Amino acid sequence: MKQLFISDCEGPISKNDNAYELTEHFIPNGDKLFANISRYDDVLADVFAKPGYTAGSTLKLVLPFFKAYDITDQQIEAFSAQNILLIADTKATLNHVQAVADAFIVSTSYEHYIRSLCKAVDFPYKNTYCTKVRLDKYPISPQEKNRLREIAQEISQMPRIAIPAAAKSVEAFSLSDQEAINRLDEIFWSELPEMSMSRLLEVVTVGGEQKAESIRDAAKRLDADLADVMYVGDSITDVEALKLVHAAGGLSVSFNGNSYAVQNAEVAVQSESNLVTAVLADLFFKQGKTKTLSAVADWNFETLKHLGVDEALLKQFQQVSLCGLPKVQIVTAQNMQMIIEESSVLRKKVRGVNIGRLG
Numbered sequence: 001m002k003q004l005f006i007s008d009c010e011g012p013i014s015k016n017d018n019a020y021e022l023t024e025h026f027i028p029n030g031d032k033l034f035a036n037i038s039r040y041d042d043v044l045a046d047v048f049a050k051p052g053y054t055a056g057s058t059l060k061l062v063l064p065f066f067k068a069y070d071i072t073d074q075q076i077e078a079f080s081a082q083n084i085l086l087i088a089d090t091k092a093t094l095n096h097v098q099a100v101a102d103a104f105i106v107s108t109s110y111e112h113y114i115r116s117l118c119k120a121v122d123f124p125y126k127n128t129y130c131t132k133v134r135l136d137k138y139p140i141s142p143q144e145k146n147r148l149r150e151i152a153q154e155i156s157q158m159p160r161i162a163i164p165a166a167a168k169s170v171e172a173f174s175l176s177d178q179e180a181i182n183r184l185d186e187i188f189w190s191e192l193p194e195m196s197m198s199r200l201l202e203v204v205t206v207g208g209e210q211k212a213e214s215i216r217d218a219a220k221r222l223d224a225d226l227a228d229v230m231y232v233g234d235s236i237t238d239v240e241a242l243k244l245v246h247a248a249g250g251l252s253v254s255f256n257g258n259s260y261a262v263q264n265a266e267v268a269v270q271s272e273s274n275l276v277t278a279v280l281a282d283l284f285f286k287q288g289k290t291k292t293l294s295a296v297a298d299w300n301f302e303t304l305k306h307l308g309v310d311e312a313l314l315k316q317f318q319q320v321s322l323c324g325l326p327k328v329q330i331v332t333a334q335n336m337q338m339i340i341e342e343s344s345v346l347r348k349k350v351r352g353v354n355i356g357r358l359g
Contacts, residue, residue: 002224009107011234029156056108056207056237064197068148129214207237271326
């Protein structure tokens, strides 16, 4: 029976949020534009559970604005290749997991970025799932371009929506946030559908249920059981994937995750180095889930050595952990809030505040 290591890309493998960085770089006030659409995405996916809506759809909602500012596929490809920022020890980690299991990357990221990343870390692109889009094939009129630029600046000037705890309807939000949500509804589901660029809203983003479906597809391709899958994620786009693997008896891991990831993972990692992922993979694929969780519960070098973690890997792990082992914990109802808070702090330290606070 095949064993599968499957990871999200941005967060567990790289520090980038490529779509955010592209928007910030090519569009005036693009950082605010992307952040506001991203928060709206969280509202639709998590609070309202909008039928047919997929977490991570920010990546298609911004595409009409890419066209409005004349961004080309070649520009995306070049920018992506020049700006890859890896989590420390990523290459060593991916090399090790590919030695102990079949490895896949499942990412909401655009194909341009994933191709560039695969070249940078020598990972097979054929073992990836990502958001496929070719901007150059969509013509845009001058009138539509100007209108979309106006809308982009309108969105960038909106206040950042604050999501109240346990909110499940628009009435739970402040009046100003209700106005913003209603206006965004109008833009994306009434105004844009009347434009030719509405075709970009049909792009299938690999987030939410699409990530779960990608895991099922990878398992089917290799005739693997979902109980033999280790999945690593960090955000709202990973919730369905984490749930799927956890429910099937596999190992679901949050790596510097936000609240969405921590709440749906069995194990939470807080680390500046990726080698901890390699150690968990070594344990899971050689010793099984029960012993892996036992090691997490008694997390120290002696336990890892006793359980037979690869000697060379363990030596390298010790070298990058001279100031102490990174935190690795089994998520429980009792420690969940503490882990969320600590993980959020490290997430922002590792990836930067602007990226770290995105859903």
